[in-house]
Amino acid sequence: MTDSLLSGPEPDPAGDAGHTDAPPRVGFFTDTSVCIGCKACEVACKEWNAIPEDGLSLTGMSYDNTGSLGASTWRHVAFIEQSAPPAAAQAPAPEGRTELPLAADPPAAGGEFRWLMSSDVCKHCTHAACLDVCPTGSLFRTEFGTVVVQEDICNGCGYCVPACPYGVIDQRPSDGRAFKCTLCYDRLGAGLEPACAKACPTESIQFGPLDELRARAALRVEQLHAAGVPDARLYGHDPEDGVGGDGAFFLLLDEPEVYGLPPDPVVTTRDLPAMWKHAGAAALSLAGGFALSFALPALLRRKGRR
Amino acid sequence: MTHEAPRREGTRTRRRRKGEQLMVPRAEFRSYYGRPVIKAPSWAARDIAGYFFLGGLAGAGSVLAAGAQLTGRTTVATAVKVSSLAAVSLSAAALINDLGRPDRFAHMLRVLKPTSPMSVGSWLLGGYGPAAGAAALCAVTGRLPRTGAVATAAAATLGPAVATYTAVLAADTAVPAWHGAHRELPYLFAASATAAAAGMALVVAPSRESAPARCAAVLAAVADATAVRAAERRLGMVAETYREGRAGRLLRAAEVLVVGGAVTAALGGRYRSAAVAGGLALLAGSACTRFGVFAAGIASAEDPAYTVLPQRAAQGPPPSP
Numbered sequence: 011m012t013d014s015l016l017s018g019p020e021p022d023p024a025g026d027a028g029h030t031d032a033p034p035r036v037g038f039f040t041d042t043s044v045c046i047g048c049k050a051c052e053v054a055c056k057e058w059n060a061i062p063e064d065g066l067s068l069t070g071m072s073y074d075n076t077g078s079l080g081a082s083t084w085r086h087v088a089f090i091e092q093s094a095p096p097a098a099a100q101a102p103a104p105e106g107r108t109e110l111p112l113a114a115d116p117p118a119a120g121g122e123f124r125w126l127m128s129s130d131v132c133k134h135c136t137h138a139a140c141l142d143v144c145p146t147g148s149l150f151r152t153e154f155g156t157v158v159v160q161e162d163i164c165n166g167c168g169y170c171v172p173a174c175p176y177g178v179i180d181q182r183p184s185d186g187r188a189f190k191c192t193l194c195y196d197r198l199g200a201g202l203e204p205a206c207a208k209a210c211p212t213e214s215i216q217f218g219p220l221d222e223l224r225a226r227a228a229l230r231v232e233q234l235h236a237a238g239v240p241d242a243r244l245y246g247h248d249p250e251d252g253v254g255g256d257g258a259f260f261l262l263l264d265e266p267e268v269y270g271l272p273p274d275p276v277v278t279t280r281d282l283p284a285m286w287k288h289a290g291a292a293a294l295s296l297a298g299g300f301a302l303s304f305a306l307p308a309l310l311r312r313k314g315r316r
Numbered sequence: 317m318t319h320e321a322p323r324r325e326g327t328r329t330r331r332r333r334k335g336e337q338l339m340v341p342r343a344e345f346r347s348y349y350g351r352p353v354i355k356a357p358s359w360a361a362r363d364i365a366g367y368f369f370l371g372g373l374a375g376a377g378s379v380l381a382a383g384a385q386l387t388g389r390t391t392v393a394t395a396v397k398v399s400s401l402a403a404v405s406l407s408a409a410a411l412i413n414d415l416g417r418p419d420r421f422a423h424m425l426r427v428l429k430p431t432s433p434m435s436v437g438s439w440l441l442g443g444y445g446p447a448a449g450a451a452a453l454c455a456v457t458g459r460l461p462r463t464g465a466v467a468t469a470a471a472a473t474l475g476p477a478v479a480t481y482t483a484v485l486a487a488d489t490a491v492p493a494w495h496g497a498h499r500e501l502p503y504l505f506a507a508s509a510t511a512a513a514a515g516m517a518l519v520v521a522p523s524r525e526s527a528p529a530r531c532a533a534v535l536a537a538v539a540d541a542t543a544v545r546a547a548e549r550r551l552g553m554v555a556e557t558y559r560e561g562r563a564g565r566l567l568r569a570a571e572v573l574v575v576g577g578a579v580t581a582a583l584g585g586r587y588r589s590a591a592v593a594g595g596l597a598l599l600a601g602s603a604c605t606r607f608g609v610f611a612a613g614i615a616s617a618e619d620p621a622y623t624v625l626p627q628r629a630a631q632g633p634p635p636s637p
Binding site: 016069071072074077078088090139142143144145146147148163164165166167168169171172173174175176177178179180181186187265267268269270271272273274275278279281282284285286288289290291292293294295296297299300301302303304306307308 | 345346347348349351352353354355356357358359375376379380383384386387414415416417420421423424426427429430431432433434435438472476477479480481483484487488489490491495498499500501502503505506509510514527528529531532535536539613617620623624627628630631
């Protein structure tokens, strides 16, 4: 039981957190193969959640001037400019959706320039390290199975920041408290979909019950593979992975690290029983070391007297 | 999109010159414009590494003080009790200062969560601090000897936990240099705390009472060096963060200071000047260890290589194209 609460597959996170009669777990499926990098999600998120701006500096590395997720950026669109992609066919548009060009022309022999765009967000992990390490209980599991910070309880200790294996949550410098995506908890309660999914013009961001999203994602990967995009892969969908599967998962066209995502993240509390065990042993060694330090001089003195 | 941090080349050359073997060959690795994957803690080194050091000094000091009390070394017992009270007060101040919102420290005591070392630590400090305070006050004033004995015993019982839980606090994060060493860090912190307390005792105690502190200093130096080496072996390529840059300089200084201090104390500790010199070296060495481990963690969080490559290695070789 303890084991499943710290790591491994967990079918009912909301129920384990004490929510009775919880609605089905919801999440995001972000299909990056149809993302056009319009940043409507970033803007909609800022607008709806009234997030302050976090500087207007240019990064100088690409069209991505947001840089990464942070306390005041809950959706972040990554722009990856690749000059020599693997020889892959153009990703076809999903059925019934707008046809959007991903690359201008069919790729020439040997590959050519391409852009990968991906809207990143808090993963709402099944085993959320930020939630586990929060000393105040300000981070909690909602009835929808998502992870939310209670702003009035957060005391700015910043422990959740290095605990997150995805580098999502951060402290707002002006304030000290930690903020991140709430999966629009307020909108969910009112039966609405999150602002980013609502604003996405290509349905790259899809919201819904997690089971349904996983089935939809599996179909989409098959479709892409059949259409000759062998590099299409799902990321964060597997309940057997290091964080017990993500509430927000992705379809990527390259390795996760290319998008700034960790290839094989693990919830840090998976090793917590071992850590406490070693800390206990170390504490005993400390006490034992001092006992020895007091016993040895006494023994030596007694021997010296003889 | 292949990003190799530019400093890698220089690193390689230096290592080869030293004749060290690379644990893992530098694999080609891709990242998002070289940006970090995880977020480094925004903790100030002075506050949090300082807190690690002071907590260790206080906790191990309480054990030493109890031993000294039991064996009739009252001068050193009183002095170390006072140093433990000072250290735990300063460490609490450092912790509250790092919060940024000091009025909200009380939120730490809303819940007790075993999954949060910071929560466990807050409660530990809540129990340990008053005990250490009572032990010191009773010893200094000479009043309420029975209360003093109980407080001394309570502080000595909680002290080892105060000294080692901070290792779990660091390791229970995604920071590669800390999480990867989660088995070794508690022993390193225990050894470092012992070195600090022994150093403090050597500085404040008369020579006739310092034999246990000298013995503890030697044990601590051996354990410290062993734990660092074990951690570096376990960490593989991430051990670079313990050897290079600011962390490398601090940890090398720590080793010299701790071993030098222990040797000075062991050989010349009967002389007051040598005892004080050795004690100060041990205290400084212990502080360098804490700041070094802290700096290694920051370095490992800021470079995506230390997040991506170990995770790739754990997955096994990539499928051939």
